[in-house]
Amino acid sequence: MIIRLATSSGFCFGVRRAIQMALDASKGRDIVYSIGELIHNPQFVGELEEQGIKVANDVTALQDSVVIIRSHGITRDELRILQANGNTIIDATCPYVSRTHELIQTAIQDGYEVFILGDAKHPEVIGMMSYGNLQTIVIAPGEIPTSLKGKRICLISQTTQQVENLKKLACDILDQVLELKVYNSICLATTQRQNASAALAKDSDLMIVIGGRKSSNTKMLASLCSQYCQTLHIETEDELTADSVLGKARIGLSAGASTPEDRIIKVYNKILKINGEEDLATSVHNIPLFKEESC
Ligand code: SF4
Structure with missing residues (x-):
């Protein structure tokens, strides 16, 4: 393993x-x-x-x-x-979130209607909305707004969205609008984490994504990884069973932006114990990293 x-x-x-x-x-x-x-x-x-x-x-x-x-x-x-x-x-x-507040205000001053790609119930998006005006709306991933003829639209994203969703939304509305301004406000940390996790998922039999169930970026990671291999989203090592990991030759681990290192270590050690190994990790640096050229 x-x-x-x-x-x-x-x-x-x-x-x-x-x-x-x-x-x-x-x-x-x-x-x-x-x-x-x-x-x-x-x-x-x-x-x-x-x-x-x-x-x-x-x-x-x-x-x-x-x-x-x-x-x-x-x-x-x-x-x-x-x-x-x-x-x-x-x-x-x-600061990545504060920047979205500034961009929304500037776009409104410049006469754009602001569309926010994201989860309307997430606190970050609720905060972003408060910097908008009556025309500001939230678009969920996969949703396509209509009746945009003649409008000047500014598209901005929750910081933890997948860039593919932002690209898709921009393409979906481009031929309806008079003008489209797009801010890629997805933060660098999110992009790097998603790219690294997707690369590992492509080379794994099982991905285990560790992080809170309410964590937007962790959910996004689990959804992304599940496109490439079987994926489990867990909060703690207690949710791992022997059945879920035994028989898997290549297991990938990834964790959300709000997951402490000790949670990652505990999950890693639990898998080792299930596999009958005794040389446990004491630091996250003991866990082999998956490195890919493009990451
Ligand atoms: S994921 Fe982290 S770095 Fe990115 S916007 Fe959220 S808090 Fe900031």
Whole structure:
């Protein structure tokens, strides 16, 4: 059995930055609040709680508190409410996400109708929408808007979408519109992770994608890998059974942008144990990486 890890797996720059900012803010304070879970990983969120970083879902309930805005960002109204209620705000919105807010506002000033490719229920997209206007809409992957004759459209993407979905949407509407401006706002970390995972999936009998079930980029990775081989999306090693891995000669591992390294190590070691091996990994650097020329 060969087990290999896709390059660029685990925490991305934006998530690392948000966690570090939260940990720094929690030093010397009993409690700080993050607006929503700091990352989409329930196990890790539990560990942060033990360090005084608590999840708050209702911004109106916070007054004179220390508040961290997670990497997904928040809505304009939520920001106004937090500011009005005397909170100290630590803004850990990922710069890639902040950029989408700026691009949306500029596109509207320039007279474009803004279409956001993404998941309308995802907090990042909800935040993006708040920088739009009444004409701003969210388009789910695979959806094709109609009645666009004579319109000037600006297309922008949730940062964790697949670039193929953005290309397809642009091509699908191009011949309907008067003018089309497209921003590839998919972040570099997402693109690198998707390319590396797809390359590994093409060379594997089974892909195991590790990450929260609510994590958009992890779900996207699992969907991408499943185009090339059998794929399991798991949150922890407890979900792995002997039946799921035995008999597979080449197993690929990949992890979402909000998956801590110790989760990856635990999954790797569980597979080794199922396979009767005793030389377990103590660091993610002990796990062989899959490297492909094009990655
Ligand atoms: S996935 Fe990309 S946009 Fe999202 S937090 Fe990470 S680096 Fe930022």
